[in-house]
Amino acid sequence: TLSPYGVHQKHGQISNQRRQFSNTYISVEMDDATGVAVMKMKRPPVNSLNLELLTEFAISLEKLEIDRGCRGVILTSAIPKIFSAGLDITEMCGKNADHYGEFWRALQEMWLKLYGSNMVTIAAINGSSPAGGCLLAVSCDYRIMADNKKYTIGLNETQLGIVAPFWFKDIMTDTIGHRATERSLELGMLYSPTDALKIGLVDEVVAEDKVLSTASAVMAQWFAVPDHARQLTKSMMRKPNLDRLVTHREADIKNFVSFISRDSIQKSLQIYMEMLKKKGS
């Protein structure tokens, strides 16, 4: 079927209790018995967040938000070893201002839906999670990361010669505190799971094969609190950050477009992409 946004969706029933819907880059399995949806990103090779994935992400969350049977979402990746490589750099390179604006608006939209969700959101971080990948995780209510020292998480934007926007910075500050955020963002630091746990960037580190089962167990604990009380508390905690972006949304888009269109920034991103490609070959 075609959603109102023009995104193709496939629907399926796995059993009486499980429903599934799938787009190109997002699949969702909803368990009606538990009220938990597992939402997986599936954009090989590294789940980089392009315009289409961000749009599908926002639509999938919106669908779950209005589904009365859904109380919680576990966000994870269908790609082994990678949660998400963050924003798709090719969306920010060599395109025109209209494209940059559309891309940034889609990112804002996705974030407003994820960070502002009434549902319990748990990130099951089953791989590396730099920059925009870290933003996804930090926007959830709880983070569980796979214990593998090859995986990293953090806001490494400065390493690419770019700057984490104020709303990335705000939620990082709320998660790990001002001093740690300042150092972490200035240096573009990426943390191993153990170090991420030490600074409070993730809440738990568990064996790789236990990430999803731990997320389900944590979800059950959060479900024990009455929804209305938990939701009002979440909204009270998150409203200032949400309002700040909503109020400055157009200025934020303008700022992004003008920043990313600079020749010097385009050059930095090209060099970074070439470095990534060389490393892979």
Ligand SMILES: CC/C=C\C/C=C\C/C=C\CCC/C=C/C(=O)SCCNC(=O)CCNC(=O)[C@H](O)C(C)(C)COP(=O)(O)OP(=O)(O)OC[C@H]1O[C@@H](n2cnc3c(N)ncnc32)[C@H](O)[C@@H]1OP(=O)(O)O
């Ligand atoms: C005054 C100014 C004030 C305010 C500023 C205003 C506005 C703000 C401006 C900008 C803000 C932008 C915010 C940006 C956020 C981001 O998310 S940027 C993306 C950052 N991401 C990264 O740095 C991750 C890069 N990738 C990796 O480190 C690794 O790929 C990995 C650890 C994720 C996985 O490693 P491997 O498994 O070894 O895989 P490969 O490295 O071989 O990669 C496979 C393949 O994928 C391509 N690729 C990787 N990441 C990306 C990406 N993010 N986008 C696009 N493509 C990516 C990589 O090049 C390989 O391609 P091929 O070689 O196979 O073609």
